[in-house]
Amino acid sequence: LKIAFKAGIKDGQLGFAVRKDWSILASLIDKVMTSIPVPVHQKILNKWVSQVPATFDDNLSVEDIIGTVYQFIVVALLILLIIVLARKWHQTLQLKIMVYVVLPVFFVLTLILSYSNWKNEQLISAKIKSQVTELSHQYARYIDVQLEKITQVATTTADILSTAHFSEQNLYQLLQKNVSGNRFIYGAAIAFEPNIYSNYRRFSPYVYRKDAGLDSINIANSYDYLSFEWYAAVRETHHSRWSEPYFDDGAGNAYMVTFSAPIKRDGQFI
């Protein structure tokens, strides 16, 4: 997705909204909102706007980084302080306390901080992972439903043709209806075994999207469909199936996957 352009309407001015007969509550909320200092407004905004990490690598918020840098500066300052004091008091008790107590304490503190930062990172990426997984499941379900609809279109068409005899014109009309009825269908074809359809030796009417509308052709004029997976595999097994993705050179001229369902008239594959 990309941002194309502004929608040409006024920017949304968003605030709280109160039912009309309780206007007094609106003024109360206004009073509270104006009593909140600017830094707090800013903090709330930053919390939610920076809360969503841009990428997997960038999952530490600016606040975290500033916090860490701040801690390190403090530690450095203290070490500096110790050195200054050491020069002042040579081998005094204070120095010994500094060296044996304060230094280790800050060493441990630094360790703890690094650990908690590392832990946060882990937590955030785990959270993102679960979000993404949930989303991909959601999309998978969505695509599943769409694909299921497409298989129904194909099997219904096959069922109709197993009993009814259509004129050439009617076949094209049926296909046009199939394609225009579902945005996810790029093209639809009916293919007959050689010499079944009387007017042609090989006949496969095909309707597909071209520019803004639909176009119709006989695939047999473009290539020998009998050897193509979408036809050959169903002819062999007599079962409906999805093809692998392929480039349809000559007919649709696009990358596609095809669902094929067998048409059987009186038990015979046609």
Place this chain on the structure above:
Amino acid sequence: MYRLILLIFCWIVYCAPSIAETADVNIPLNLTNEEKSWLAQHRLIRVGVDPAYPPYDFRTDDGNYHGISLDYIDIIDQKLNISIKIVPGLTWSEIMSRIKQHKIDVLSLAADTAERRKFLTFTKPHISLPIVIMTQKDNDSIHSLTDLNGRVVAMVQNYFYVNEFTKNNPGIKPFFVATPLDALNAVVFGQADGVVINLGVGLIFVKNMLYLI
């Protein structure tokens, strides 16, 4: 003495960030008597929160509500010392119809429009965001509003921009959905050519790695 001062100095430096955080409350509100007595009579306030408008308002899978508005609601709740209750499980359209029937008292975030003023009183806006059109990344045929003529444009039912946008652009075919995510999905899956969306909300979904495809 010298050491004591140093120690205190260190302590202040060390704690400065957390002190800054706590120093924000307790500015007096100066409520009028009328306001005080109104508050005394109305202890419970029911608020409607859009479940699908991140990062401003949204509900997570566990049913809890979060977002910028929720942080403000917490502050208002504390400062006015009242009980603000979120009416859970409603879509935006349901929330809008309920506030008209006074089954909800407050909307946590709503845009100010003349039409809505008939039944709502708005506070001063605290968020201002542009409304934009988003399309598929490789779509080169839509560059301006006129290119949208005859195209399918996804928008969320009952969002404030719907009336103004459809009135300004009568040539478009509106495709109504329930949430901003559904609207973006409609574009990604080709059911719509474009989507009208609040820039902030759109960016959150895109940033959230939903649409790096």
